[in-house]
Amino acid sequence: MIIRVEYFYWLLGVMLALVSVMSAMDRTNPRRWTTSLFWALYAIIYIAGDLLPPVIAGAMMVVMALLAGFGGVRSGKPDTLPEDQRRASAARLGGKLILPALIIPAVTMIGSTLLKGVQIDGAFLLDQKNLTLASLGCAAIVAVAVACWLTRASPLQAGRESRRLVDAMSWALVLPHMLAVLGLLFTEAGVGKAVAHITTSYIGLESPFVAVAVYCIGLALFTIVMGNGFAAFPVMAGGVGIPVLVHQFGANPAVMAAIGMFSAYCGTLMTPMAANFNIIPTALLDLPDRHAVIKAQIPTALALLLVNIFLLYFLMKS
Numbered sequence: 001m002i003i004r005v006e007y008f009y010w011l012l013g014v015m016l017a018l019v020s021v022m023s024a025m026d027r028t029n030p031r032r033w034t035t036s037l038f039w040a041l042y043a044i045i046y047i048a049g050d051l052l053p054p055v056i057a058g059a060m061m062v063v064m065a066l067l068a069g070f071g072g073v074r075s076g077k078p079d080t081l082p083e084d085q086r087r088a089s090a091a092r093l094g095g096k097l098i099l100p101a102l103i104i105p106a107v108t109m110i111g112s113t114l115l116k117g118v119q120i121d122g123a124f125l126l127d128q129k130n131l132t133l134a135s136l137g138c139a140a141i142v143a144v145a146v147a148c149w150l151t152r153a154s155p156l157q158a159g160r161e162s163r164r165l166v167d168a169m170s171w172a173l174v175l176p177h178m179l180a181v182l183g184l185l186f187t188e189a190g191v192g193k194a195v196a197h198i199t200t201s202y203i204g205l206e207s208p209f210v211a212v213a214v215y216c217i218g219l220a221l222f223t224i225v226m227g228n229g230f231a232a233f234p235v236m237a238g239g240v241g242i243p244v245l246v247h248q249f250g251a252n253p254a255v256m257a258a259i260g261m262f263s264a265y266c267g268t269l270m271t272p273m274a275a276n277f278n279i280i281p282t283a284l285l286d287l288p289d290r291h292a293v294i295k296a297q298i299p300t301a302l303a304l305l306l307v308n309i310f311l312l313y314f315l316m317k318s
Contacts, residue, residue: 001124001231002120002123002125002126002308003125003127003134003137003138004123004127005127005130005133005134005283006050006120007136008133008137008140009046009047009049010046011137011141013043013044013045013046013047014043014047015159016040016042016043016046016166017039017040017042017043017047018037018159018162018163018258019039019043019162019163019166020036020037020039020043020130021036022039022078022159022160022163023035023036023039023163023167024036024074026076026077026078026307028076028077029074029075029076029077030074031071031072031073031074031078031133032058034067034072034073035072035073035074035076037067038064038067038068038072038073038171039166040172041060041064042064042065043055043255044060045060045061046200049288056172061178061181063090064171065178067171068170068174070173073170073171074170075167075168075170076167076169077161078160078161078164078167079160080160080161080164086250087284087315089151089152093151096150097120097150099146100144100147100150101143101149102142102145103139103142103143103146104136104139104140105139105142106139107135107138107139107142107143108132108136108138109135110135110136110140111126111131111132111135111136111138111285112132112135112141113129115135116128116131120125126138145156153238167233167275169280170280172275172276172279172280174275175227175228175274175276176228176276176277177232177233179226179227179230180260182226182228182231184234186234186306187234187235187238189272190237191235191294193238193239194239195218195235195236195238195239195240196238196240196243196244196302197240199218199240199244205240205244205248206243208249208313209309209313209315211240211244211245211248211249212245212309212312212313213309214240214318215236215240215241215244215245215256215260215263215312216259216260216263216308216312217233217263217305217309218260218307218310219233219240219260219262219263219264220237220264220266220267220270220301220305221267222235222264222267223264223265223267223268223274224267224270224271224273225270225271226273227268227271227273227274227275228268228273228274229261229265229267229268232267233257233260233261233264234266236260236262236264237256237257241257242254242261244255245316249305249316249317250317251312251316251317252315252316252317255312255316255318256312256316258316259308259311259316260312261314262304262308263305263308263312265300265309266301266302266304266305269294269297269298269300269301270294270297270298270301271294272290272291272294273288277293278291278293278294279293280296281293297306
């Protein structure tokens with residue numbers, strides 16, 4: 001294959017390394033060295049993760065957690081364009097500013113559909129095992145190029161803006177990664193089997209509807225606790241989804257997984273553990289109530305969860 005998904009991991013690692021260097025050079029950041037170390041460790045995981053022994057990679061993630069937990073990751077003052085220049089550029093471009101954002105889904109869709117299976121000299125153009133991710137990586141690069149062309153900015157300025165966004169999100173940027181790892185750890189530790197034992201011992205799952213409700217609600221609740229649907233899914237899929245819905249009631253595994261993940265995302269809307277989704281926006285918008293986003297999302301999340309239960313019940317054998 002010509003475009004492998006690993007190339008984008010390496011590119012992301014280079015970007016994080018640039019953030020680390022910029023953070024170290026920012027004297028306005030009271031924790032610039034520990035902040036720089038945090039992003040440097042994350043960069044190494046993306047660049048050389050396949051080469052690192054698992055124990056070393058795990059130790060690096062523990063160090064990152066300690067740095068974040070003890071307040072070692074702080075925001076500085078990124079070198080951005082003056083506000084008057086940004087306003088002038090926005091006024092000049094108008095609605096064209098949305099083009100880079102629209103390019104990302106468009107190019108991703110083209111790569112995942114029209115370019116699927118395309119070969120050059122016998123080699124696949126895109127990584128077939130990670131087709132959507134490879135297409136998304138290409139889309140991001142195209143979007144950055146178009147944004148630089150529209151705004152007449154340099155790639156270095158794009159790097160500075162990346163650092164500004166990374167600073168704004170801070171350590172919460174790594175939460176999806178770490179929580180996904182947590183889900184795998186729970187699976188290896190047998191939490192899924194424990195959930196299966198509890199649900200079958202104390203909840204009657206003879207009814208398909210009850211089993212579907214336990215599965216969907218359980219995914220939402222685990223996500224509320226863990227903060228990430230990727231962490232909750234292995235637990236509930238291993239405990240209820242596969243042994244009960246698939247093996248006992250003959251559910252379609254694809255339908256079980258798709259609607260199950262959607263149910264988990266309902267939990268994401270209702271938890272402060274999903275800090276990158278629900279807490280950071282309140283800080284960026286300077287809202288007085290740090291849980292304002294969650295409170296606004298709860299009615300939608302509960303309604304969607306109820307709809308998912310009925311959807312999975314009626315569609316699970318399709």
